[in-house]
Amino acid sequence: MLETGLILRALARNKIGALLIALQIALTMAIMVNAIFMIQDRQQQMQRESGIDEANTFYLTNTIFGQNYNIQAHLQTDLHMIRNTPGVIDAVQINAVPLSSSGWSMALQHESGEDKDAVGSAIYMVDDHGINALGLTLIAGNNFKQGDVEIRKDGQSTWPAKTIITQAFAENLYPDNWQSAIGKTVYISQTQPMQIIGIVKTLQAPWNGWDGVERSMLVPFQRESKGSYYFIRTEAGRRDELMPIIEKALAQSDKERIIRRVTTTEDTRNRSYQQHNATNKILTTVVVTLTLITGFGIVGLAIFSINRRTKQIGTRRALGATKGQIMRYFMMENFIISTFGNIIGCIGAIGLNMWLVNTFNLSPIGIELIAFGVIALFIVGQIAVLYPARKAALIAPATATRTI
């Protein structure tokens, strides 16, 4: 028969130790649940698709230092050479790389005018090879045509007449029917009209922490600039082999520029989420450490409690308690303390989450995570008390008759 009532009344007369452990469980619960929530949130962010063919793409920077350098002529030569390298699927000049933390942004608005609402977006300047070179999926409308591509000089403030946007951006601009975006005219730089000719499934912005990271647009520009990126997509499995070949070919073809920072998009993603990864490792360490401390705290309290009650346990055995009943007593005692701790912990976890939601704009914690926390701490508690309870069960009934 369970001794719940007796345990409760005994605990009520020896509150301090039990209360401290219950509070430790509560604190662990509140921190653990929110830390796991933050880890999950970061994991979800890290698992988002960038939209580009990350496994088979790389990029490099092309920095020109030569005087009287014909940028346009060299650009076309470079792209022709890269695109015709065996194993290369496509290549494009681009102004920024997704998830690289460095890029350009503009805003589009439905109506022309200075005081009209506008929605921010990352902007990628590419030619008609952009979609293929990046490995994007066009889900509505059309790609740019060669004739759409304009030359953009540094400092130029006018924009091409066409754009391709991401589905997320289309949903933001046309919430009722994102597909209706095709053919619509929007305005960039407040007054310059631009027609949406295509929609790609996904293309993330360069900044992973931006809440509009899924909003991006492509514009048909080739930049006449002394600094630009070449973005290259290779056949599956040939990226690493082609990286040094293309770097060498570009470097040797022209001595008036520097080719450097040859980087895979996978590395860019890893660097982009370096802080997330580090934070997750710290949070995981905190969760594991706290859980271990709580587990050891339970072990410590239970051992202390058993040592203090050795004669009492012997007496219980003398009165007819089996070893199993003694074990159950301590496991039930821990279950009661854990229940109390978990109730306070749930309140604490929700309170802490509300603060995190308000302060860091996180989404509210799910009930399933709280349930996980409760179950996990019950299991930790029961495992932690197992050894002390077993120790208690092994106390000989003859202990009851010992005077010392």
Next chain:
Amino acid sequence: MLVMKNINKIFQTADIQTHALRDFCLQVNEGDFVSVTGPSGSGKTTFLNIAGLLETYSNGEFLLDGEDVGTLNDNGRSRMRNEKIGFIFQGFNLIPDLNLYDNVDVPLRYRGFNSAERKRRIEENLERVGLASRMKHLPSQLSGGQQQRVAIARALATSPRFLLADEPTGNLDSEMAKGVLTLLEEINQQGTTIIMVTHDAELALRAKRTIQVKDGRVSELDVVANIHQASA
């Protein structure tokens, strides 16, 4: 009936063997009140521990109510302790965090009685020892004599066939000791077999039989049918 035949108990440490009981033989009949005396280290407590199934013996034969104790496993011994034996300890051994009601309740819960039955037995036995009005008190709020009465109520609550008392008045002054002993005599008269270990010769004489234990054996010459009890 309790029958011990040639019971030996050897405590073994790394390099020392101690014979606590040697060929210990004893028969305690239904309704007996037996006092067990002897000098310190004679084996009294070892005998009581084995008789109360608190400890196992090395060899010999021990029958309790006709059941061979040697065949029982730990759970079996626990069950038999709970059903057939009540204990009274020198230090009372009440659980300090539980009130009198809950203290008496402890062995009843191990027995698996329902709450109504437990309540009836607790109230009846606390009434029997004169402490029904104090059932919500903690042991620390009682005198030594009263605490021993609670321990007796707890021992009797499961209606045991045998009551084993280990120096039941050892921690009490003479007045309280008299009261406890009178209570034990009443309980014995109502049919419960009592085996009491004591140092106190005067106390021992109030039992129906006195057994002297020396060097782990019962000295037959010292088995005395106490005259005053027999004639009472």
